[in-house]
Amino acid sequence: MSGRQTRRRYLATLGVAGAAALAGCSNDSDNPTPTGGPSIPESVGRWPSFGYDTANTGAAADETGPTANVIVQWGYPTGKQVFSSPAIVDGSLYIGSNDGYVYCLSAVDGTRQWRLQTGGLIRSSPAVSDGTVYVGSFDGYLYALGAGTGEVTWRYEAGASDNPLVDRAPVRASPTVADGTVYVGSDSDRVSAVSTSDGSEQWTTGTDGSVQTTPAVLDGSVYVGDNGGTVTALSATDGSEQWTADVGDDVTGSPAVADGRVYVGTDGGDVVALSTSDGSEAWRYGTDGPVHSSPAVAEGTVYVGSDDSSVTALSASGGAQQWSFETSDTVRSAPSVVDGNVYVGSNDNQLYILSASDGTVQWELSTGGPVASSPAVVDNVIFVSNGDGNVYGMTAP
Secondary structure (H helix, E strand, O other): OOOEEOOOOOEEOOHHHHHHHHHHOOOOOOOOOOOOOOOOOOOOOOEOOOOOOOOOOOEEOOOOOOOOOOEEEEEEEOOOOOOOOOEEEOOEEEEEOOOOEEEEEEOOOOOEEEEEEOOOOOOOOOEEEOOEEEEEOOOOOEEEEEOOOOOEEEEEOOOEOOOOOOOEOOOOOOOEEEOOEEEEEEOOOEEEEEEOOOOOEEEEEEOOOOOOOOOEEEOOEEEEEOOOOEEEEEEOOOOOEEEEEEOOOOOOOOOEEEOOEEEEEOOOOEEEEEEOOOOOEEEEEEOOOOOOOOOEEEOOEEEEEOOOOEEEEEEOOOOOEEEEEEOOOOOOOOOEEEOOEEEEEOOOOEEEEEEOOOOOEEEEEEOOOOOOOOOEEEOOEEEEEOOOOEEEEEEOO
16 A cells, blocks of 8 residues: 555553553652453563664564554553663563663563663663673763672773863664674764673774664674764674765664665664665655654565654555655654564653554554654564653553
């Protein structure tokens, strides 16, 4: 189906149970507010990092997600806004908040298991691997924390600054973990690779601007976008440059890599596809607003949000629009694609479930605050946060 969809409001107001959850999510309480209804299984599956996999595709082919009658099963209040996206591993949810804490919550009922305070805001999304949580902070450090305890295993100055007046620049980027190495960017205009075992630096490479995005790692290459308008491919082994491409404007959404292409959005409003082999531009699609949303890629289609309030599906091969759905506000949430549906938030406070094939609304749920984080969707459960500081677990009968 081509053309922009008329916005159909299959609005799922939260009802008595969901409203209770939102009412209970005040910042005066450390406890979640359960709502009853369908339970979340203790064996709930894995969504280990932003974008689901190291290529940031945002697509989980073997997972399932709810499509109707979705309600809030539990809600947990952090101290401030949450832009971080949740990671789900071994029945626990990991997320950062603008209050400076990294949180570990029970994915089943939202009970807080631990929290660790850093020296700055946390907009980085945690990546969890082999019992360790990796996350960046505005205090300039990349942290490695024990997944079960929250104890600091090591920390690395990913935001180390060459400016004598600045100790460290923020690490707002989310890390990627692959083959015993953590890759992370920072506002100090660099991307670094450090050992998962002890945080020792393997290499650091300068970029044309701050790296606020999650590196994509695939087949021995690391792909990063920066605020200098450049996408760069680096050797995962030593950080040497393989190619660089000027995409015309800042890249603040993370690159996604699939089938020989790197897909990124720009502040100029474009979605750009580059060849993984040499960085040559394959196609470009223009939206009517900056693209801060990170693209998701599944089965030959690229899904992306824009500040023009749309979610759009594009052909991965040629960039032709397949459909576009209009929300009521900017879309900075990165879509997640699960079981033939697209899960995405909007600054209009809604979480949308759209058909991946034609963009029709399957369900729509108000969260009570703008949704900039990317949903994690596993075992028929949606985990998502919002700009009012709340984290939710949502289910359907």
